[in-house]
Amino acid sequence: MDLVVAIGLQLLYGIANLALISLGLAIIFGMMRVINLAHGEFLMLGGYTVVVSTNAGVNIWVAMLILAPLVVGIIGVVVERLLIRWLYGRMVDTLLATWGLSLLLIGVITSIFGASTASTISPPLGVVRIGQYAISGYELFLIAVTALLLGAVWLTLRFTQLGLLARGTMQNAQMASALGVSTNRIYMITFGLGAAVTGLAGGLLAPITGVLPTIGATYIAKAFITVISGGASILAGTAAGSVLLGGINGIFTFLSGPTFGEVALLLTAIVLLRLMPRGITGRFFRKSL
């Protein structure tokens, strides 16, 4: 029984982890049809924000939950104004430009902090015991935060004025614009919010993974597969993609070690896309957010 609970929680953590690293990407992709190849670097910047500010004496919770999303959100808005807005409607060029941005950010951070690991911080919260098994309390905390974050995004999209305008813009940007919505501003805010969520995720993961200028590359493969398999709708897509791929990754990791977990995840995604080219939410839950 204890074993079942422990494995179940590990599986759940894997799923939450995927959802956490993908949500920011999904918000930007779902709302703006922009695939942000600098997504991994936004995660990396969130991590650096936490490590640097914690070492400077800021409380770790403040650094993770407030500073990381704030800093990366502001960077997101700046990037949108300087780079992305010139390229709306040109998906391929946006991809390439954000890739350039990704290299640029890696270069800048390497120049400032050096290529090796910055001094790390240890995860807060101790160990939770389930019978004879021990589970990191911080991992449980991350599961809870992911659930809360998904809930918050749902509430924002469903019940606020901003959410309504954003959904309208997403469905038909020209019509929204004709009705007096400044789609330009909506895009800017969306990109900033997506970046902020990404920064939060990067900050929360920093105590577990440590930070490196190139750490983004370890996340983005998983984040991209999750978002693409999930399809265009932000929440249902992220949730469905994370559950499916996180589950498969967890099961294969349990059976054959972490080496083949990611490969199984990739193969699943490729077969899935052969069957449903527009992702899970392209076929099921089409009306969902």
Place this chain on the structure above:
Amino acid sequence: MNQDIARQMRPAFAWALIGVVFMFAAPHVLALFTIINLTTAIALAVLALSLALIWGHGGILCFGQVAFFGLGAYVYTLAGINFGGSTWAVLTAVALTSLFAAALGYFIFYGRVSDVYLGVITLTVTLILFSLIRRTSGPEYKIGKALLGGFNGVSSPPLNLPWDTRSFLFPEQVFYVAMAALILCYLFAAWLMNTRFGRVCAAIRENEVRAELLGYDARAYKLGIFTIGAGIAAVGGVLFANGVGRVTPDVFSLFNAALTIIWVIVGGRGTLIGPIGATFALFYLTSALGGQSVLNNNLVLGVILIVFVLLVPRGVAPTIADWVRARRGGAAPDRVRRRRRTPEDKA
């Protein structure tokens, strides 16, 4: 028809001739160290050529061309160690890589995945190969006699004369082989672009729906050119393994994937010689940057990519060609005139 192709390929033959002259002149003029370095650059140029073919000409946005390049290098190395000779290793590398690309391409093209997804999927494949091979450092990960070596990679056996496993080639001879391979791949790609197959691929790039309404199966043509491109990339990988002497998981890194894209963007999509030239230019730029520590390599390449996407989206070669044509007074060559006639409705 054949005469037509020969006429279309005249500029390609001119470039190939320059290549041949360079191939025989360089070893007499340059030091051996430079020659060995050049071999690596040539291998990368073959990679750039393969992407120029499938992206610039076939319109397939493949972000993971290095996956095929790296697979070619790895298969060559592992097969070479196991077979004890390079002849079958080279053939196996190209065949297996093409097969892998065909299998991946089947899922992508027959699933009718859109071009942006295609880029992301191919990139993901590359990154997962990267993290997979990095983890294979234990003694249990081996293929036949060859240990995979994880992060440190495997040292590659040198090329030998076909079916004569005892006469290894010296670095200078490998340079000749590499240069000859580049010229042959270039001529092959230029020829392919002018065949019926290549023209249908171009038609699909310009307007997929229209090409399909005319009765061409876009999926099959795209799969075909994708597989051929992967085969050429594998040739580059084999040369790379020989130029460097070992192959590490770093061939699959995000940085290398980005670099390949940058060569084609800078050189110019739609030309073959542009990306080859850009590869040599940027290879020497990054080597020079490696010698100093003020400017980071990533930073410089990121700026180059952003600047080209925003300001010179067509790349250097087409921009120069336009400029030359304007100075000559608008006598546009045949190839360009035909392109102008196609509607730009996709842009």
